[in-house]
Structure formats: structure tokens, C-alpha cells
Amino acid sequence: MKKEPDTPHGTIALLLVYALIIIFLWSNVYFTMLSRGVTQ
């Protein structure tokens, strides 16, 4: 398939990396919360 000339491939790549960082850092706090037994 021919690529559109204005498709921001770099932006999409960067935002995918950002999404992974969000998931990682958010999960880090989430598991910290669980480790403190908040749900018990």
C-alpha cells in the first residue's frame, strides 16, 4: 500500500513508546498500592 506523504510515522512511533511508559509507570504505583494491602 502506498504511504500518504503526510502520515506522521515518527509521531505514531513516539506515542507508542509513550503509551508503554504510561502503562509501566502507572502499573508501578498500582502494584505499590497492592503491595501495601490496600484491598485487604
Added chain:
Amino acid sequence: MSVQTLPSAGLAEGSRPVLLTDSGHKTVNRLTGLNIGVGIGALTIGLWLGVLQGLEHAGLNWYSYLAPGIKTYYQGLTIHGVLNALTWTTFFICGFFTYVVANSLKRPLRFPWINILAFVLMAAGLLLAAYPLFANLATVLYTFYPPMLADWTFYLGLVLLVVGSWVSGYGMYFTYGAWRKENPGTTTPFLALGALITMVMWQIATLGVAAEILFLILPSAMANSAFLVGLFPAIANWNTGSDPLLARSLFWFFGHPLVYFWLLPAYLSWYGMMPAQTGGKMFSENLARLVFWLFLLLSVPVGFHHQYADPGIPQAWKILHATWTMSLAFPSLLTAFTVIASLELGARARGGKGYLRWIFRLNWGDPSYAAQNFAMILFAFGGISGITNASYNMNMVVHNTTWLPGHFHLTVGSATTLTFFGILYWLLPKLTGKKLFTKTLALAQAWTWFLGMLLFANGYHLLGLHHGAPRRSMLGDAPYRAVEWTPYLIETVVGVTFLFISATLFFIVVFGTVLSPRSRRLAQPVEMPVAEPLHPGPTPKWLDTWTPWLAGAIALILLSYGPILYQLVRDMQWIPFAPRVW
């Protein structure tokens, strides 16, 4: 003020466009310069006090050297918050927007006296509030929660500052109204629209803090003043106390949209100016407009995510506000996509290749651009910690810990302040007609702020998360201070050292530019960078129409705050203000 008018041929009666002439430019530039000058003055003091706080947390208490000027850590903390978060930002934004609205509409201010009055009110408010702050009569931190009570002049000063910013907005609305009449059917330029939406959102948001001060604090503060009671004995009866929960709720009605009042001017520059500074175009102007309307819609009904730990607010309301808060991530992520795509266009036009290598082709050599790009990167991390704070149950893990100052130094302290520094690196030469004092030091300033804030914010986030170190506390003197805190505190002190260097460089560049000799005059005047849309085309009418968005914003506020505020007012419990403990 003299203005030049176009001949009326082809235009309906009463719709002749009024052009921005030299005289109009001069008025706008002067007002912009005055506002920004006062803002920088406030920042000068506020930043140094921030450095002292960072040092105190590491055990280096230098406040004793400032006595009797600054007596305590908490007085310094209050001045730091009020001058940086409220004063620097408000003055800068009112000045910057005055410039943006007039230059974007290419029209002089409709009633310049309104904008002059606004500046006078704001400056008077600042002076009035500064007196109790420096006299240690208002050490109540920048959130001034009852039952703490400061001197009445502090609150009156804040009221004047806020009212002045409203009046500044009115000056912009009248200018826009005149432009609208002169240009029927023309789409509002994006930069002007973004500035106006921000000011309208601010007008709505500040109703909360105005109500808090006028009804719940100021009467008692006045009744506590021997001077005022001596003049008007009847006001002694006004000392009725306050309801801390209602006061906090009204404060956060304003307090979170305040964050967007800080951020949206930065967004405006990232969307509408930065791409032009790196050879790019706006990837989608319509998306940019949509984002600003969404912020008008969603900025206010989110305040209870600051009050998750307040027992008097029923859970359902907290969950509702948490939902709106999470929905604000949508326009923020739209911004991330659109702005980065706009910059990528520029980098590729400058020869950038690959999925990520194009980043090196951005205009990193320009301090104005670099500062704003660093601000964006820091904000990306601030956004993540913001999503975490706002997650209902996870908030309890970091609530009232140093995580919070770590977070907001990435937002107001970086996304906003570093962007404003970047804007100043083109705006100052524009206003003064002189070259930037030194590009190299300005670039060094951007780098050192970036590195300093990364270290500082990382240290604070981790210290709060892993050890629950409390915020707003004299940690250096705390008996509960643990040895495990040391690595994080050392990291923050290294960060603070970078920030101290960066602040010094900033002031050298600013004052060097303003005070430099006439020989440094620019051969060519600097122009406001304006990014052109990648695909110019007609803007859908719904993205240039105020009524549905304003009606939606008011409806959401009524839905999200109406019943609970009614309940809080109905069940108000007045308690006396606490005696001063500072």
C-alpha cells in the same frame, strides 16, 4: 490612539476593518511589557525562595540568613507559591494574551483603557498582598485553607489580582467583538480563539475562589483587624468563622482549572507558534480548535479529585469528578499527537529521516524552540504522574506526599514556566527591538532547567511514593526523617542546584536584553511566529461557535457541582478561625 481605517468599498456599513498601526502596536507592546515585567519581578523573588526550600529539605536551613525579612520556612513556602504559581503566571498570561489577541486579529485593542485598568488593578492587588506576605502576616500557603486566617490585605490583594485578570479578559472580548463585527463570516484566527477560550474558562473558574474569599474568609479577616475595627466598629460582628470543607470545595472549583489556565497558553504556543519555529506546519488546525473547546467544556467540573481524602464529600461525587478528570486526558493526548506531528513535519522538511532520527533535526539550536520542546518532554512525565494522582484509589498512595510537588513542578514549573521562558526568547527581542542578550546562555538555561527539573521531580516523586514523605513540611527538621530518604534528597538538591543555575542564567538573559545598549538594536523586527495549517481549508462552523460549548460547560458544572454545593451550603458548619501559629 490613532488608527487607520480601510475604505468601505464592498463592505457593509459599520464593518470597516480597523488595522493595527504603529500606534496600536505601541499600546499593545507597552501593556504586554508591563504585565510580563511585573510577572518576572515576582518570579525573581519566588524562584530564589524555591531554592531555599530544596536546600532545607536536604538539611541546609539558610532561612536564618534572611531574618528578619523571611522568618520561617513556611513563610518562604507561601511566598514561593503565591509569587510563582499565582502572580508570575497570571501577569505573564494577561500580557502574552493581550499581545496574541491584538496581533492575531491584526486589530488594535478596542478599549485600551480597559487593559490599562486591568494592569493597575492587578498591580495594586499584588502590592496589597505582598505586604502581609513579607510581614509574616499571611503564612497560610498558597491554598490559604481555613481555619488558617491571614491578614485581610492578603485576601483583598488576591481579589484585586483576580478581578484585574477578569478586566484584562474583558479588554480582549471587546476587541474580539469589534473584530467580529468588522469581519462577518471570517473564521477567528486560531491563536486569538485559543487565548479567548482560556480567558473565558478562567472567568468561570475564578467564580469559585471569589465566592470563597468574599463569603467565607474576608469578612472574618476584616473583623480580625484592629485597624479596620477601629475605623468601623460594626465589622467586629463579622467574625463568624468559616466552613473549611465548603471553602476547600470552592477553592478547588478554581484550583484545578487554574492548572489549565497555566497550561493552555503553553498549548497555544506549542500548537500555533512552535511548528513555525522549526519549519513545520500545524498538522490539523481543526483538531487544535477542538482541543481548546474541550478544555472549556471539561476544565472546571473536576475539582473533587483534589479532595479524595475529604470525608465530607460523598463518594459518588468524587467518582463523577474522577471520570471528568480522566476524560481530560483525551484532549491532552490529542495535543501530544497533533503537536508532535506538526514538529515532525518541520524536522522532515529539514532533512529528518527514520522513525525517531528526525528528532535530531528539530531546531534545537534556537533557545526559544529548545526551551519549549524541553517543556513538552517534562510535561509528558508530569502527565503520567497526573493520571496516577487522579486515579481514585491510587491517589491514597501518594496523597499529601512529596509526589505532589514533584508532579506540579513538571506541569506549572516546567510545561508552563519553561514554555513561557521560550516564548520570552522571541517576545523580548520583539518588545525591546534588541537582540537577545546571548543565545548561548539562553540555550544553557533551557538545558539546565530540563536536567534540574528531571532530577528534582524524580527525587520528589519517588520519595513520596516509596517513603510517604509529607509535602509542605520542613523535612530537614523533621524528627521522623528516615535515613532511607537521603539518596532522594541528594538527588533533589542536585536538581535544585541546576535550577538555581538555570534561574540565574534566565535573569542574566532577560535583564541583559532589556538593559543592553541601543547598538544591539535588531536590523529587522522580530515577528510573532505563526504556524500555517498543513491543509488550509474552511473551518467547520461548530468549531468557531461559542454558544454550544459555553452552554455545555455551564451544564456540566451545574450537573457536577450544583447538587453537592447546595448540600454543602445547606449543611454548613461554622467553626472559628484558628489562632496564628506562625
